[in-house]
Amino acid sequence: MSITFAQLGVPDSIVGALAHRGITEPFEIQAATLADALAGRDVCGRAPTGSGKTLAFGIPLIVGFERAQPKRPRALVLAPTRELAEQIHAELATFSGPVRIGVVYGGVGYGPQLDSLRKGVDVLVACPGRLEDLIEQGAVSLADVGQVVLDEADRMADMGFIPAVRRLLDQTADDRQTLLFSATLDGDVAVITKQYQRDPVRHEVGLETPDITEATHVFWKVTKPDRVEATAQAISAVRPAIVFCRTRHGSDKVAKQLGRLGVKAAAIHGGRSQSQRTRALDSFSRGSVQVMVATDVAARGIHVDGVAAVIHYDPPEDHKTYVHRSGRTARAGNSGVVISLLQPEQVSEAKRLQRQLGLNEPFTRPEIESLRDLAPTLADAPPRKPARKRANERSSTSERRDSSEPRKKARRKARKRDTHANQRANGERSSEAVPSKSEQNGASISGENARARRRARRAHLQTSANN
Numbered sequence: 001m002s003i004t005f006a007q008l009g010v011p012d013s014i015v016g017a018l019a020h021r022g023i024t025e026p027f028e029i030q031a032a033t034l035a036d037a038l039a040g041r042d043v044c045g046r047a048p049t050g051s052g053k054t055l056a057f058g059i060p061l062i063v064g065f066e067r068a069q070p071k072r073p074r075a076l077v078l079a080p081t082r083e084l085a086e087q088i089h090a091e092l093a094t095f096s097g098p099v100r101i102g103v104v105y106g107g108v109g110y111g112p113q114l115d116s117l118r119k120g121v122d123v124l125v126a127c128p129g130r131l132e133d134l135i136e137q138g139a140v141s142l143a144d145v146g147q148v149v150l151d152e153a154d155r156m157a158d159m160g161f162i163p164a165v166r167r168l169l170d171q172t173a174d175d176r177q178t179l180l181f182s183a184t185l186d187g188d189v190a191v192i193t194k195q196y197q198r199d200p201v202r203h204e205v206g207l208e209t210p211d212i213t214e215a216t217h218v219f220w221k222v223t224k225p226d227r228v229e230a231t232a233q234a235i236s237a238v239r240p241a242i243v244f245c246r247t248r249h250g251s252d253k254v255a256k257q258l259g260r261l262g263v264k265a266a267a268i269h270g271g272r273s274q275s276q277r278t279r280a281l282d283s284f285s286r287g288s289v290q291v292m293v294a295t296d297v298a299a300r301g302i303h304v305d306g307v308a309a310v311i312h313y314d315p316p317e318d319h320k321t322y323v324h325r326s327g328r329t330a331r332a333g334n335s336g337v338v339i340s341l342l343q344p345e346q347v348s349e350a351k352r353l354q355r356q357l358g359l360n361e362p363f364t365r366p367e368i369e370s371l372r373d374l375a376p377t378l379a380d381a382p383p384r385k386p387a388r389k390r391a392n393e394r395s396s397t398s399e400r401r402d403s404s405e406p407r408k409k410a411r412r413k414a415r416k417r418d419t420h421a422n423q424r425a426n427g428e429r430s431s432e433a434v435p436s437k438s439e440q441n442g443a444s445i446s447g448e449n450a451r452a453r454r455r456a457r458r459a460h461l462q463t464s465a466n467n
Contacts, residue, residue, distance in 0.1 A: 002025050002031075003025075003026065003031055004024070004025065004026075005018060005024075005025075005026055005030075005034075005059075008026065008030075008031065008034040008035050008038070009034065009035060009038045010034065010038075010059055010063070011063060013095075013097060014059060014062065014063070014095050014097075017094065017095035017097075018055075018095060021094065023055075026052075026055070027051060027052030027055070027056075028047075028051065028052075028205040028206070029045060029047040029051050029052055029053055029056050029181075029203070029205045029206075030052050030055050030056045030059075032045070032203040032205055033045050033056045033057075033179075033201075033203050034056060034059060034060070036201045036203075037056070037057065037059075037060035037177075037179055038059070038060050038063060038064075040064070040177055041177070041199075041200070041201050042177060042178050042179065042180075042197040042198050042199065042200040042201070043057075043179045043180070043200060043201050043202075043203065044180050044185065044193050044197060044200040044201070044202045044203070045179070045180065045181045045182075045202075045203045045204070045205075046181075046182060046183065046184065046185050046202075046203070046204040046205070047181065047183070047204075047205045047206055048183055048206045048327075051205065051206055053151060053181045054087075054088055054091045054092070054151075055091075056181065057077070057149045057151065057179045057181060058088070058091065058092045058095075059095075060147070060177075060179070061075045061077070061092070061099075061123050061147055061149065062092065062095065062096050062097070062099050062123070064147060064177075065099045065122050065123065066122070066146075067120075067122065068100070068120050068121060068122045068144065069120060069144070070117070070118055070119065070120045071117050071118065071120075071139060071140050071141060072140075072141050072143065072144040073102070073121045073122060073123065073124035073140070073142070073144070073145060074122055074123070074144055074145060074146055074147070075122065075123040075124070075145060075146070075147040075148070075149075076123075076124050076126065076142065076145045076147070076148050076149070076168075076172065077123065077124070077125040077126070077148075077149040077151060078126060078127075078128060078131075078148070078149065078150050078151065078156070078165060078168065079125060079126070079127060079151050079152065079156075080127070080151075080152050080155040080156045080159050080161060081127065081155075081297075082105040082106065082107055082127060082274055082277065083277065083278075083281065084151070084152065085103055085104075085105045085125050085126065085127050086103060086105070086274075086278070088103075088125045088151065089101055089102075089103035089125045092123065092125070096123070099122045099123060100119075100120060100121050100122045100123070101121070101122070101123050101125065102116045102117065102121030102123070102124045102125065103124070103125040103126070104117075104124065104125075104126045104127070104130050104131055104134060104140075105126065105127040105130050105274070106127060106129055106130040106133075107273060107274040107277075108273070108274045108275075110134075113130075113134070113139075114134075114139055117134070117139050117140050118139075124140070128156070128161045128164035128165055128168060129161075129164065131168060132164055132167065132168065135171070141171075142168065142171040142172045143171065143172075143173070144173065145171075145172040145173055145176060146172075146173050146175070146176050146177065147176060147177045147178075147179070148169065148172055148176050148177070148178045148179070149178075149179045149180075149181070150165065150178070150179070150180045150181070150182075150192065151181050152181070152182060152183070153165075153180050153181065153182040153189045153192060154182040154183050154184045154185075154187075154189050155183075157187060157188040157189055159297065162188045162192065165192065166192075166196075169196050178196055178197045178198075178200075180192065180193060180197065180200070185202075185204075212322075212323055212326045212327060212330070212338070212357070214330040214335070214336070215310075215326060215329055215330035215335070215336045215337060215338045216335070216336070216337045216338070216374045217326075217337075217338045217340075217359055217361050218337065218338070218339050218340070218361065218364070218367075218371065218374070219340045219342060219350060219354075219361050219362070219363045219364070220339060220340065220341055220342065220363075220364060220365065220366045220367075221342055221343075221344065221347065221363050221364065221365060222341050222342065222343065222365075222366060223343065223344075224343055227313060227341050228254065228257045228258065228261070229261070230341055230366045231243060231254070231258065231311055231313060231341065232258055232261040232262075232263050233366060233368050234309065234311060234339055234366070234368070234371060235258075235263050235290060235291055235309070235311075236263075236368070237368050237371045237372045238308045238309045238337055238371060238372070239290045239291065239308055239309065240284065240287070240290055240291065240292075240306065240307055240308055240309075241290070241291050241292075241307065241308060241309035241310065241311055242291070242292050242293075242294060242307055242309075242310050242311070242325075242328050242329075243258075243265075243291055243292070243293045243294070243311045243313050244294060244295070244296065244310070244311065244312055244313060244314065244316070244325050245293060245294070245295060245313050245314050246295065246296070246314040246317075247295065247314075248269040248270060248271040248295060250313075250314065251267045251268070251269045251293045251294060251295055252267050252269075252271075252293075254267075254293050254313055255267040255291075255293040258291060258293070263290055263291055264288070264289040264290045264291070265289060265290065265291040265292070265293055266279075266280035266283050266284060266289045266291070266292055266293070267280065267292075267293045267294070268280045268281060268292055268293070268294045268295075269294065269295040269297075270295065270297060280292065281304075284304065285304050293313075296316075296317075296321060296324070296325065304328075305331065306334070307328050307329045307331075307336065308329060308336055308337065309329060309336060309337045309338070309339060310325055310326050310328050310329045310336070310337075310338045310339070311338075311339045311341065312325060312338070312339065312340040312341060313341055315340065315342065315346055315349065315350065315353075316353075318353075319353050319356040319357055322353060322357065323357070325338075326338045337371065337374055339371075342363065347363055350363070351363075
C-alpha cells in the first residue's frame, strides 16, 4: 500500500486542497523528502524535471509560515526563469490558504510587484535578477527569510545565476532552512550545497538525465532552403511539436514561415514580453497552436504533457542540449519522435553526437510516410495539458486576460455591425454611392439642409434601383 500525504505529516487542510484537484498520492520525490522538510531539516534533492518538486518544497513552506511584515518575506523560492517562477507561484496558491504568495521576475512592469511587497508577502517566488534589482531599490529585504528553496539549481548554474544566488543567500537569516532541488548535484550545485546547507538529507529519485531511449530518433539530411518545408511536413505527420532554434530571430522567422505554410505556430524566447510568452505557452498547452518554436533558454522550466515530437531545426550545441531538448517528448511512458534536420556539412558532427549518446541511427532523406508509422497517431496522442502538478499553473490575471479576448473581439464586431446598420438606416452610407466630405460632417449642418440632402439621396437610390 502506498504512503499518503497525511502519513507524511501534511495537515488536513492541504490534504483536502490537493484531493480537490485529484492529487491523492505523493510522487516519489514528495514521498522521499516531505517528512524531512516538514521536520525543519535541510534537504538536497535530485529529481528530473517534471517530477513533482513544487509540492515537495511548497508544502513545508506553507505549513511552516509566519506572518510577514511589509517588504520582509519569511520564505523565499529562487527559480531560473520567468515561466517557472509563475508556475510555482500559481501552484502554491492552489493550497496556500491564508498564506500570501508573491512573485517577482523581469520582463514586466514594477508596479504590481512593488504593491504586493508593500502590502506584505509571506512566501516570495523570485528570479535572481529582478530580486536583486528590487533589493537595491529598497523595495524588499531578505533579513527575515528563514526558509529558502533553490529550484532547478543546475539550470541556474547553467544560466550564470550562481553569483547572484550566493549574494541573495548571504542576506537571509543565518539559521534558515535551505531546500535545494536539482536534476544534477555536481559542479556548482555541489559547492552551493557544501557552503550553504547544514548537514542536508540527500534524496535522489529517477534518472540523472532524461531517458531519451523511449523516443524514436530520426536524422534527416536536408539543404538549408528545404528545412522549413521538411519541418511543416513532419508536423503534418505528428503533432503537437516543439521546434528548437538557436536564436531569437531564428525562432520568430521559423514561426512566421510555418504560418505561411498553414501551420499554426507560436514563438517563445527571451526577446518576447512576459505576456507574449505566457499566451504562447497557454495556446500551445490548450492546443490552439500546433507548434511551439523555442530557444533553448526560453524552453527551460516549461513543462507540457503530450508533446508528440521534438524537431531540432538547428543542431544542439552539445549532447547535453540534445538530451534536454529531446526529453520534452516520450515522457511518462508515452511515445514520441525526435527529428534532427541536418545540412550536409553538419552530418559528421551529428555522427559524433550519436556516439556520445549511444545512438546508431541512419542519416536519410525526409521520409514522411515512415514518420507517420513511427509517430503516435493524432487520435491516440495524449491530451495537451499541463502535468498534474501544474494543473492550475496559470495566474488568474493571465486567465482573465486570455479568456476575455474572444469576448472583446465579439463585442467589437457587434458594435461595428450596429454602427453600419444605423448608418444605412439614416441614409448616410450606401453601397451605391460614397458620401461626400460635407455629408460625413452633416451633424454640424442645419437640420433643414440635412433633410434636403437625405431626400436627394433617396431619389438617387430610387433611380439607381430602377435602372
